[in-house]
Structures are given as structure tokens and as C-alpha cells.
Amino acid sequence: MSKVVTVIDTFGFFFRSFYALPQHLKNKDGFPTGLLTGFTNFISTLQKQHDSDYLIFAIDSKGDTFRNEIDSNYKANRQAPPEELAMQLPIAIDWIDKMGYKTLGYSGFEADDIIATVVKHARERDYTVRIVSHDKDLYQLIDDGRVVVVDAIKKKVMDEDACFSKYGVTPKQFIDYQSILGDSADNVPGVRGIGKVGAEKLLKEFGSLESIYENVHLINGANKKKLLESKESAFMSKELVSLRDDVLDELDFEEYKMDVEHPFLNIYDELVKYEQNAVIRALKAKDILTDEIEKKANAKLANDKKESKKLDFHATLITDAKELKSVLKSLTPQTVVAFDTETTGLEYNKDSIVGFSFCFNDKEAFYVPFAHSYLGMAAQVSKEDAADAIKQIFKSKVVGHNIKFDLHFISKLLSEDTFEVYADSMILAWLINPESALSLDKLSHKLLGHTMISFKESVKKGETFASVELEDATLYAAEDAFITLKLFHLFNQSLKLQDAEHLIAESMEVEVPFITTLLHMEQVGIRVDGSFLEKFLVEIKETLARLTKSIYTQAGSEFNINSPKQLGVILFEHLGLKTGKKTKTGYSTDEKVLRSLKDAHEIIPMLLEYREVYKLFSTYIEPLLKLSKEHEDSRVHTSFIQTGTATGRLSSKNPNLQNIPARSQLGLRIREAFVASDGNKLIGIDYSQIELRLLAHFSQDKVLVDSFKADKDIHYQTAVVLFGEDEAKSKRGVAKTVNFGLLYGMGQKKLSDTLGITTKEAKDIIEKYFESFSTVKSYFRSIVELSKTKGYIETLLGRRRYFDYENATPMFKAAYERESVNSVFQGSAADIIKLAMNKIAKVIRDEKLEAKMLLQIHDELIFEVKESEAESLAKRFQEIMQDIYELNIPLKADVNIGDNWGELK
Structure with missing residues (x-):
């Protein structure tokens, strides 16, 4: 009887296993275990079947x-696995070796090429x-009676008949198919x-890719044109999908004998740790689990638990300068050092x-203290x-978590403002998933299963960290x-996986x-004119008083x-205005x-003005x-948040200087309070229509590209296309709204509300736009499709934003479609x-x-420069x-x- 070789598409199987089992599976420590459960189930099945020799x-x-x-x-756009999968992969790979099995890989080749090489050597031996695997790329290897592809999760065998039934082509034609x-993933x-239908018909008629192109003159209609236009990419695609079977000259199958009698005994302690209870029950039922193995496993787990309580590391206090210098001698320029400050x-x-x-x-x-202060405190370093x-530490590769915060404090301490930083684990977490929680304690709990000591536990109310023993x-x-370093290594590994x-x-x-x-x-920071604000404050208070009096009069x-x-009571009960239904908290009185x-009613415009003021x-x-009064130089210092948005746009807080109103006259006047220092000027440099330019770049729409290359007014050109030359000038504002609105996923209802037109008119405008800019429509559609197939979109620099369509409600799916388009342009801008x-x-x-x-206010940068150099530096920065x-x-x-921000527009 012929020997049987079982070859696993390892990563493909792990991915399939993870998605096939409930993703909420976790052990009592909160560590995900779905992939590990699928793997142990598979190994159990193999052991039961005993139908494989290698x-x-x-x-x-x-x-x-x-x-x-x-x-x-x-493979530049492969879908990223979720964090829970990435966490389990290294453990599963480690288990292969610990159980007594072997992996096979070779530099410069994929697992599929390794599999093709194994198949070749096996066939030479008549195995x-x-x-x-679940990967259709391997169907080209199917050979009835000798090679089959097995879906271990669905327990389905793919042979020649199954391949033909599903795809309408034979395994030998699968490369050409x-x-x-192609394959967008x-x-x-x-x-x-x-x-699929076209490919199937062509191969049914001509048999192979080469034969199709030899007889392309016999093909009629659009397919002939498509084939001729894509000839080069078709044959390049064949090179890409053809598996190499010459990776190894020799293969000793005896090294891969499946003769491990009880593989799970070698990882019993980890089976207990990750609660693989079905396997544990099976081991106990077979009576092969000795007291000694259980004793060792329990001892290891108890020790792990003990270590875990100690944070799995030793926390060392250094209060002596000599000891500090001795420890720092271990650091080299290549050492990765996690660094954090206490303030x-x-x-x-x-x-x-x-x-x-x-x-x-x-x-x-x-931990190195040097400015703690409490009664009975011991010595510290100076x-x-x-x-x-x-x-000394910053001569190594320094990693922090939100390290900008720490740099502010050490910059004050050292009187320096430029430091070499190697990485920031918060930024890495944001790059992995820009919508996840990014605080150190939440990441620790979620990814390491470790609950950190809270600040409240350490610092008494009303005191500071200086008072902590x-x-x-x-x-x-x-x-x-410690946790920062752990997460840094985990995130690097996750991004690679x-x-x-x-x-x-x-x-x-x-x-x-x-x-x-x-x-x-x-x-x-930026200087604020306090006297201007004080005068403005008096004016605003007078306006509020006047509006308040008028509103009281109208309300009675x-x-x-x-x-x-x-x-709500005044408007909908006392004045009797019509409204929607009343909620538990009362009537809605929001702006909408x-x-x-x-x-x-006359009171409504007054209320809207009052709210704005x-x-x-x-x-x-x-x-x-x-x-402005807190600093002698009257400068206001905001905090910019690099990881505050999913698209990558900066946000700011304390105060938020990116949301200062720019549309109303009163809002614009606030900008006049931000001024240049004496002898200086402010420069504002604003990217012109950057997102529309990115649309032209990505979509290659001829009208858009030609307009921008000729430096034409893009909104006027759009108005010409939508409304004709005669109305273009008067309708430029409408065209501008449409141009930007569609980038942000604006539908006909929102457009009708914005422009004050009927939904039918809005619908007609949108349809006309996409008829005229058909390339744009197809490009938008391609973004949405890619966001669904890959689960994410990518910006110009490859940053990703993820969309969970699988678990989304219809409302969220529609939102994801809009956001996927918006994110490409906002994110790339x-x-x-940046x-x-x-x-x-x-x-x-x-x-x-x-x-x-x-x-930085989205697409605009503001600088302060010497007045004598304003013109030259403005030009230079503009060119950059x-x-x-x-x-x-x-x-x-x-x-x-x-001289002030208000003059920069």
C-alpha cells in the first residue's frame, strides 16, 4: 500500500481555524484561544485516523x-489578521516543535512552493x-488518486471532479484560470x-492561456480588446500563480515520520494554561497521563501564576549613583530600552x-527617583x-508609550529639546488598529492579560507622585x-504577522x-492678544444679554x-411648536x-444665534x-494628539485650536486674537484642494487631471460639466459643495439639505456628476470593494483603517462604505x-x-518668522x-x- 504524506499549509490552516471557531473563546486570564483550540482538534483528528505516514x-x-x-x-495589500490571531500564532508554531513535529520552509519561497516541492518528491516515490489547506492556489497540484486538497475545518476533499464542479476548469487548467x-487580495x-464566467468559457474553448492568445483573432467583442490590453499582465500573472516545485533538490521523508505517540504530553502544562479541556479529558480517559506529568504541569502553572503576580519581572529601585552607572554599562547603541517618567x-x-x-x-x-519628598524618605540619586x-539611556534605542509627554519633562530637566527616539508603542498600536484603545493599562489588559497597578492605588487623593514611598x-x-517593552516587541511581531x-x-x-x-x-505655543480678548469679551457679554432679553420676551x-x-418645555408645551416624540429625558432641542x-417661530433664530455666541x-x-494670563509672554500652548483620529489627521486639546470657528463673522474675529510677537509676522500656507488633487491622482480621471495640470479652477470646471457654460459662474458654489461632499460620502438627502434644494434635484446632480466623471465613480466603487474584500483601506503611506463588515448592521455597513472612501483622501492628505x-x-x-x-489646522500650516524674512521663508516653505x-x-x-491669524485668509 502506498505511503501517505500529509502536508499542512500552516499559516493558511491557522487563519482558517481561527475564523472557523468562535472568536470569543478565551481562557480565564482573557487570552484568546480559538486558533489553539482548532489546532489541537486537528492534531487529535490526525492521531485518531492514523492514515498518514509523514x-x-x-x-x-x-x-x-x-x-x-x-x-x-x-501581496502588497494582504489583509491583516486581528490582534487575537496574531497573539496565538507564535504559540501554535512553538507547539509544532514541542509536540515532536517539524516545519519546512525555505528563504525566498512561500509555503505553497514548499508544498509543490513536497508533492513532486512524493510522486517520485509513488506516495x-x-x-x-483552504487555498485554491494549491488546486493546480490536484491529481486524482495521488494528490488531493483537504479542508480540515469543513472536512471536504477537493479532487478533480470537485474542482471542475466548482470552477468549470480542471486542476491542470487552474494556473491559466x-x-x-487575477487575485485582488x-x-x-x-x-x-x-x-469567472469569461475565464471559464475561454479555457473551455481554447484549453490554455497560450492557446487563447494564439487564437485571439478568433475571439469577438469586448473580450478580445481586454485580452490584448492585458496580455503582458496575464503572462506576468501566470508567473506569479505558478508554484515552484524545485525548492529542494532532496527531501528525506523519514525526518517527518508521523510516529509521535502522544504529542500532547509534551505540551500538557500549556494545554492546561490555555484551557484545552477536550484534549485534557481525552488524555485522562486514555489513562496515559501520569501523576508525574500532572504534578510538573501544576507546579509550572503555580510558578507562572506566582511570577505573574510579581509582574513576571523584578522591579528594582536604584538610589545609588554607582549602582546606576553599573546598570547603564549594559546598554549599547543597539540596546532597545523602554523609558518612562514619573511627574x-x-x-x-x-x-x-x-x-x-x-x-x-x-x-x-x-526605577530611579531623584525628587520624591515625604517624611522619613531614604536617599535618592542627585x-x-x-x-x-x-x-546615557538616550544613546540607546529608546522606546516609550506616548513618549512626547516624557520628552517635555526631560527637555526641561536637561535644557535640551531634541532627542533620538527609536519607537513609540502607542503609535505602533495605533498603526495596527487606529480605532482601538491606546492607553498602556488597557493594552496591557487586552493583549497581555495583565492588570496594571492603577495611579489611584499608588497616589493618595490630593497628593502627587513625589509623595509616594x-x-x-x-x-x-x-x-x-516593563509593559512598554513587552508591547513594543509584541507590536513589531504583530505587524510582521x-x-x-x-x-x-x-x-x-x-x-x-x-x-x-x-x-x-x-x-x-502661539501668542494671544489679551487686551483684544478682553474688549471682545465685553462685546460678547452685551450680545448675550440682549439675546437673553429678547428670548425671554418671545417665551413669555x-x-x-x-x-x-x-x-423643551417652553418650545413644545408653552409655545406649542411641533416636534418629534418626547424621550425619557425630555424633548430634543439640538441644532438639527x-x-x-x-x-x-421668531424665537428660533434668536436661540440659534444665542447658542453660537x-x-x-x-x-x-x-x-x-x-x-494667556498664565504665561508672561502671553503664549498659549496646545497639546497635539498624533493618534487621536482613525484617518491620521491631527487633533489638539487644552485648548483645541483646530476647531476655532472659521465660518461665522464672530468666529473669524477670535482668530484676530492670535498674533505675531513684536518684529515678527505670521505666515499661513494652505494646501489648495489637496483631497481633490488626490482624487485626480488616484482615479486618473481625465477632466480632473487636465484641469489641475492646467491650473484651472476645478470648481468652475465642475460647474461647466454639471450646468453648462452659461450657468457655471453662478453655480460654482454648488459645484464646490458637490466636489467635496462626494469625497465625504454625501448622499442626496445631505446634499439637498446643504444646498436647500429638493432631494430629486440633488439626486439629478449626483447622477450627472458620476455620468460626467465616470472614472471617479468606478474608483469610489473600487475603494469600497477593496475595503470589503481586504477589510481595510490604505493611505498614500500605507497606513490602514479597518472595517468589520462581517459583524456590522446594515446601517454600519453603509457608514463603512462612506468612511472607506473618505479615509483614503483624508488619510492621504x-x-x-505630515x-x-x-x-x-x-x-x-x-x-x-x-x-x-x-x-497645523488640517491642510494649513502657520509659522511665526522675523518680519524681514517673511517673504523669503514663506516662498521656501511653500516650495517644500x-x-x-x-x-x-x-x-x-x-x-x-x-500680523494675526485672522489676516491669513
Whole structure:
């Protein structure tokens, strides 16, 4: 009887196993176990069947393969696995070896090539091969009676009949079938425009790809044109999908004998840890589980639990300068060191650093206090020794979690403002999933199953970290550094497993330098004219008083205008205005409701104006005036949040300077309060229609591309297309709304509300737009389709935003479709301005220019420069912004120079 070889498409099987089993499976520590459960089930099945003589786990090699030399885009857009899968993969791979089995991989080749090579060597020996995989790429290897593909999850066998029944082609034709069809998941282009039915018909008639092209003159209609246009990509696709069976000259199958009698005994302690209870019950039922194995496993688990309580590392307090220097001798320029500070508060302008922690291995983390202060406190290192130690640490590869915060404090301590940073684990977490929780404690709990010591547990109410006893402070602070290092290594591994290694490079080349760029902007701040704000405040209070009096008159009584509940009663009970149904908390009186009632009563316009004015008063004028008085130079310092949005746009807080109103006259006047210092000017440089330019770049729409290349007014050109030459000038504003609205997923209802037209008119405009810009419509559709097939979109620099269509309601699916399109353009625009900011910041720093970058407001940058150099530096910075990234249409930036922000428009 012929021997049987079982060869596993290892990563493919693990992925399939993970998605097939309930993804909520976790052990009591919260660690996901679905993939591990699928793996142990599979090994159990193999053991029961005993129908295989050899077992080979084929694995992919790290890095590029020969296919990337054929086409650099190959597999450039592979779907990233979720974090729960990435966490389990290393454990499952480790189990293969521990159980007594072997993996087989070879540099420069994929697991599929390894499988094809195993098949070749097996056939030479007349062995039968079972390929365990769900991957159709392997169907080309099917050979009835000798080679079959098995779906281990569905327990289905794919032979020649099954292949033909499902795809209408034989396994021998499968390479040609894939060459025509292509594969969007792997970036295999195929023949554009020919789908499954077309490919099947062509192969049925002509047999092979070569024969199709030899007889292409006999093919009629659109298919002939499509084939001729895609001939080069069709044959390149054939190279990409053809599996190599010559990876190994020799293969000794005896090394892969499936003669491990009880593989699970070798990993019993881990089966208990990850609660693989079905396997454990089976082992106990077979009576092969000895007391000694159980005893050892329980002892190891108890020790792990004990270690876990100790955070699985030693927290070491250093209060002696000699000891500190001795520890630091272990560091080299290549050592990765996690670093964290402990401070008296969160405001670097007011608070100070009291100590720092660091960690460079998985056994020990250190805390160095130097400014704690409480009764009976022991010795600490001096401030000077602490400063020297920090300088020494920053000669290594420093990793932090939200390290910009720490840099503010050490910059004050060391009187330096530029530090080499290697990575930020918070940024890596954001790059993996920009919509996940990013705090250190939440990531620790979710990904490491470890609950960190809380700040409230360590610091008594009303006190600061300086009052925490050193032993307690050490446990808290050292844990921060230890967990940061753990997460850093985990995230790097996750990005590699997600086939998103390019994001590690993006982090190092763009995001980490951006930390320093933002740090300097926050430190510089922007000057506020307090006297202007004080006068404006008087004016605003008078306006509020006047509006309040008029509203009371219209209402017939006095009430709290800022109380939605009281306002609801006045509007819908006292005045009897029509409204929707009443909720538990009262009537809705939000802006949308008020705007719908705009013509129903004279009180409504007054209320809308009151709300706008009151928001300016409470959100901007009063807080800005207060902040400006806190500093002698009257400069306000915001905090920029690099990881605050899913698209990559910056946000800011304390105060939020990116949402200062720009549409109303009152809102615009607030901008006049932001001024240049004496002898200086403000420069505003604003990217012109950057998202529309990106649309032209990505979609290659001829009208858009030609308009931008000729530097035409794109909104006027759109108006010409939509409404004709005669109406174009008057309808330019409508065209502008349509141009930007469609980028943000605006539908006919929103467009009709925005323009004040009927939904039918809005529908007609949208239809006309997409008829005229058909390339744009197809490009939007392609983004949505890719977001569904891959589960994410990518920006210009390869940052990803994920969309869980599988578990979404219809409402959320529609939102995902809109957001997928919006994210490509907003995210890519964010990429470009980030690159420009880094480049300008470097120029300012390297050349010691008398210029400061102050603010970024989405597509606009604001600088403060010496008045005598304003013109020349404005031109130079404009050129950097316009040349920072080469699109197939020119980037354009507009320049304005003035004494205050209000003059920059």
C-alpha cells in the first residue's frame, strides 16, 4: 500500500481555524484561544485516523520572495489578521516543535512552493499526498488518486471532479484560470474586465492561456480588446500563480515520520494554561497521563501564576549613583530600552519630573527617583546624576508609550529639546488598529492579560507622585517601562504577522520624527492678544444679554436657556411648536431640531444665534483669556494628539485650536486674537484642494487631471460639466459643495439639505456628476470593494483603517462604505502634510532659521518668522510643501502673511 504524506499549509490552516471557531473563546486570564483550540482538534483528528505516514508543516519564509522580483506589488495589500490571531500564532508554531513535529520552509519561497516541492518528491516515490489547506492556489497540484486538497475545518476533499464542479476548469487548467482572473487580495492583476464566467468559457474553448492568445483573432467583442490590453499582465500573472516545485533538490521523508505517540504530553502544562479541556479529558480517559506529568504541569502553572503576580519581572529601585552607572554599562547603541517618567502632574509648564524608569530585558525593570519628598524618605540619586543617566539611556534605542509627554519633562530637566527616539508603542498600536484603545493599562489588559497597578492605588487623593514611598513608586513606575517593552516587541511581531511590516518603517521614518516636530510646536505655543480678548469679551457679554432679553420676551417667561429640558418645555408645551416624540429625558432641542423649526417661530433664530455666541464665550474667549494670563509672554500652548483620529489627521486639546470657528463673522474675529510677537509676522500656507488633487491622482480621471495640470479652477470646471457654460459662474458654489461632499460620502438627502434644494434635484446632480466623471465613480466603487474584500483601506503611506463588515448592521455597513472612501483622501492628505511638517522642521532646526512652526489646522500650516524674512521663508516653505510628494498632478499651496491669524485668509 502506498505511503501517505500529509502536508499542512500552516499559516493558511491557522487563519482558517481561527475564523472557523468562535472568536470569543478565551481562557480565564482573557487570552484568546480559538486558533489553539482548532489546532489541537486537528492534531487529535490526525492521531485518531492514523492514515498518514509523514506529517510536514509547510511555512512561509520571512521577507520578500522571488515573486516580488517579478512584481513589486505582489501581496502588497494582504489583509491583516486581528490582534487575537496574531497573539496565538507564535504559540501554535512553538507547539509544532514541542509536540515532536517539524516545519519546512525555505528563504525566498512561500509555503505553497514548499508544498509543490513536497508533492513532486512524493510522486517520485509513488506516495499519496493530502494537502491540508483552504487555498485554491494549491488546486493546480490536484491529481486524482495521488494528490488531493483537504479542508480540515469543513472536512471536504477537493479532487478533480470537485474542482471542475466548482470552477468549470480542471486542476491542470487552474494556473491559466487564475492568470486570467487575477487575485485582488494578492495584487495579481490578471486580465482586467474578464471574470469567472469569461475565464471559464475561454479555457473551455481554447484549453490554455497560450492557446487563447494564439487564437485571439478568433475571439469577438469586448473580450478580445481586454485580452490584448492585458496580455503582458496575464503572462506576468501566470508567473506569479505558478508554484515552484524545485525548492529542494532532496527531501528525506523519514525526518517527518508521523510516529509521535502522544504529542500532547509534551505540551500538557500549556494545554492546561490555555484551557484545552477536550484534549485534557481525552488524555485522562486514555489513562496515559501520569501523576508525574500532572504534578510538573501544576507546579509550572503555580510558578507562572506566582511570577505573574510579581509582574513576571523584578522591579528594582536604584538610589545609588554607582549602582546606576553599573546598570547603564549594559546598554549599547543597539540596546532597545523602554523609558518612562514619573511627574508631579500632567502639565509640563507647571509640573516637574520626580523620577524615571527603564527596562531593557524581560527579567528586570528599574526605577530611579531623584525628587520624591515625604517624611522619613531614604536617599535618592542627585538631580545631576539622574540627568546624566537619562542622557546615557538616550544613546540607546529608546522606546516609550506616548513618549512626547516624557520628552517635555526631560527637555526641561536637561535644557535640551531634541532627542533620538527609536519607537513609540502607542503609535505602533495605533498603526495596527487606529480605532482601538491606546492607553498602556488597557493594552496591557487586552493583549497581555495583565492588570496594571492603577495611579489611584499608588497616589493618595490630593497628593502627587513625589509623595509616594519609594518601594511603592518602584512597583508602579518599573511596571510602566516593563509593559512598554513587552508591547513594543509584541507590536513589531504583530505587524510582521499581519503582512504590514511596511508600517514599522513608516513609524520610524515618519511618525517618530513627527513626535519631535509636534514637541517643538507645543513648546513654542502661539501668542494671544489679551487686551483684544478682553474688549471682545465685553462685546460678547452685551450680545448675550440682549439675546437673553429678547428670548425671554418671545417665551413669555424667564428660564435657563442653556437647559435643554427647560427649553423643551417652553418650545413644545408653552409655545406649542411641533416636534418629534418626547424621550425619557425630555424633548430634543439640538441644532438639527432647531434648524428644522427655523421658520416656525421668531424665537428660533434668536436661540440659534444665542447658542453660537454662548459657545464662543464659554469654549474659546474665556478659556483663551485665562490661558494667556498664565504665561508672561502671553503664549498659549496646545497639546497635539498624533493618534487621536482613525484617518491620521491631527487633533489638539487644552485648548483645541483646530476647531476655532472659521465660518461665522464672530468666529473669524477670535482668530484676530492670535498674533505675531513684536518684529515678527505670521505666515499661513494652505494646501489648495489637496483631497481633490488626490482624487485626480488616484482615479486618473481625465477632466480632473487636465484641469489641475492646467491650473484651472476645478470648481468652475465642475460647474461647466454639471450646468453648462452659461450657468457655471453662478453655480460654482454648488459645484464646490458637490466636489467635496462626494469625497465625504454625501448622499442626496445631505446634499439637498446643504444646498436647500429638493432631494430629486440633488439626486439629478449626483447622477450627472458620476455620468460626467465616470472614472471617479468606478474608483469610489473600487475603494469600497477593496475595503470589503481586504477589510481595510490604505493611505498614500500605507497606513490602514479597518472595517468589520462581517459583524456590522446594515446601517454600519453603509457608514463603512462612506468612511472607506473618505479615509483614503483624508488619510492621504494627512500623510502629505505630515511629511511636509517634518521636512520644514528639519530645515528650521538644521539651518537654525529664525522661524517657528506654530499650528497645523488640517491642510494649513502657520509659522511665526522675523518680519524681514517673511517673504523669503514663506516662498521656501511653500516650495517644500508643494514638492514634498510627487503625484501625477501638481500639489499647490497658497501663502498669506499677516500680523494675526485672522489676516491669513
